[in-house]
Amino acid sequence: MSTEQFRHVTQVGFIVKDIEEARAAWAELLGAEEPPIVETEGWESTHMTFKGKPSKGRAKLAFFRLENLTVELIQPVGGPSTWQDFLDEHGSGIHHIAFNVENLDETLGKFKSMGIGIEQKGDYKGGCYTYLASKSKLGGAVEILHNY
Amino acid sequence: MSTEQFRHVTQVGFIVKDIEEARAAWAELLGAEEPPIVETEGWESTHMTFKGKPSKGRAKLAFFRLENLTVELIQPVGGPSTWQDFLDEHGSGIHHIAFNVENLDETLGKFKSMGIGIEQKGDYKGGCYTYLASKSKLGGAVEILHNY
Numbered sequence: 001m002s003t004e005q006f007r008h009v010t011q012v013g014f015i016v017k018d019i020e021e022a023r024a025a026w027a028e029l030l031g032a033e034e035p036p037i038v039e040t041e042g043w044e045s046t047h048m049t050f051k052g053k054p055s056k057g058r059a060k061l062a063f064f065r066l067e068n069l070t071v072e073l074i075q076p077v078g079g080p081s082t083w084q085d086f087l088d089e090h091g092s093g094i095h096h097i098a099f100n101v102e103n104l105d106e107t108l109g110k111f112k113s114m115g116i117g118i119e120q121k122g123d124y125k126g127g128c129y130t131y132l133a134s135k136s137k138l139g140g141a142v143e144i145l146h147n148y
Numbered sequence: 149m150s151t152e153q154f155r156h157v158t159q160v161g162f163i164v165k166d167i168e169e170a171r172a173a174w175a176e177l178l179g180a181e182e183p184p185i186v187e188t189e190g191w192e193s194t195h196m197t198f199k200g201k202p203s204k205g206r207a208k209l210a211f212f213r214l215e216n217l218t219v220e221l222i223q224p225v226g227g228p229s230t231w232q233d234f235l236d237e238h239g240s241g242i243h244h245i246a247f248n249v250e251n252l253d254e255t256l257g258k259f260k261s262m263g264i265g266i267e268q269k270g271d272y273k274g275g276c277y278t279y280l281a282s283k284s285k286l287g288g289a290v291e292i293l294h295n296y
Contacts, residue, residue: 006177006178007214008215009160012160022287025262025286026286029154029262030154030155066156067156068156068157068217069157071157090237091283093241093283093287094160094241094243094245094288094289097242114176114177135239135240136240138173138174138177139162139163139240141242142177
C-alpha cells in the first residue's frame with residue numbers, strides 16, 4: 001500500500017463544550033467569518049457504529065478552512081460516541097487529526113496489522129469516516145476520511 | 149495586525165508516554181525512517197517559564213516532516229511543564245497545534261485582548277515558542293513559534 005496518503009493532514013478536530021463560544025473565538029483569532037453550525041445526520045443516514053455497536057450519538061460541527069487544513073469544532077449533543085467519551089474524560093481538547101485515503105480496506109488492514117482497531121465509524125454525504133483507536137500506539141486519535 | 153499568519157498550521161504536537169514506541173508506530177504508518185530523538189536544552193539555554201515562573205522542565209522530542217505540517221512527538225522527562233501536566237492529567241494525547249508568527253508582541257497582544265494568557269514559553273536555537281492557555285476559549289492549546 002502506498003503510504004503517500006499519510007503525508008498530508010487534512011483536518012484537526014477539537015472537542016468543545018460550547019460550539020458557539022468556540023466558533024466566535026476562532027473567528028476572532030483567524031479574522032474570519034463564523035461558519036455555519038451543522039448537526040450530524042440521524043442513524044438512518046450515518047449508520048454510525050461506536051465500539052462495534054450501532055449508536056445514535058450526534059454532534060454539532062463547524063469547519064474553518066485554513067490554507068493547509070481544516071479546523072473542525074465538535075460539540076457532542078447526546079448519545080454514545082467517541083466525542084462524548086472524550087468530553088466526559090478530558091473536557092475540551094484536540095481530539096484527532098485526519099487523513100484522506102483512497103483505499104479504505106487496505107488502510108484499515110494496515111492499522112489492523114499495527115494492532116490498531118476501529119473506535120467509531122459512520123457515513124456522511126459522499127463518503128465515510130473512521131476513527132481509529134490509535135491513542136495508545138500513536139499518541140492520539142487518527143481519523144480516516146474516504147470519499148466515494 | 150494581519151491575521152494571515154493564522155492561516156497555516158505548521159505543527160501538531162502529541163504528548164506520548166514512551167517516545168521510542170510512538171516514533172516506531174508513526175514511522176511504520178508513514179513508511180518513513182525514524183527521526184532522531186532530541187532532548188530540550190537546559191534552562192541556561194531555554195530560559196523556560198511555566199505559569200510565569202522559571203522551570204527546569206524538560207522533554208524528549210521527535211519530528212516527522214509531512215507534506216503540509218510537522219508531527220511532533222513529546223515525552224516529558226521531568227520538571228514542571230505543560231507537557232508533564234498534560235501527561236499527568238490525560239495520558240497520551242494531542243497537545244497543541246502551532247502557528248509561525250512574525251510579530252510576537254502583536255500576536256501576544258491579540259491573544260491577551262481575547263482573554264488568553266501564556267502557559268509556557270522558552271527559547272530554542274534561532275527562535276522562541278509560546279504555549280497559550282487557550283483551551284477554554286479555543287478548545288485546545290495553541291503554540292506560537294517565532295524565528296529570529
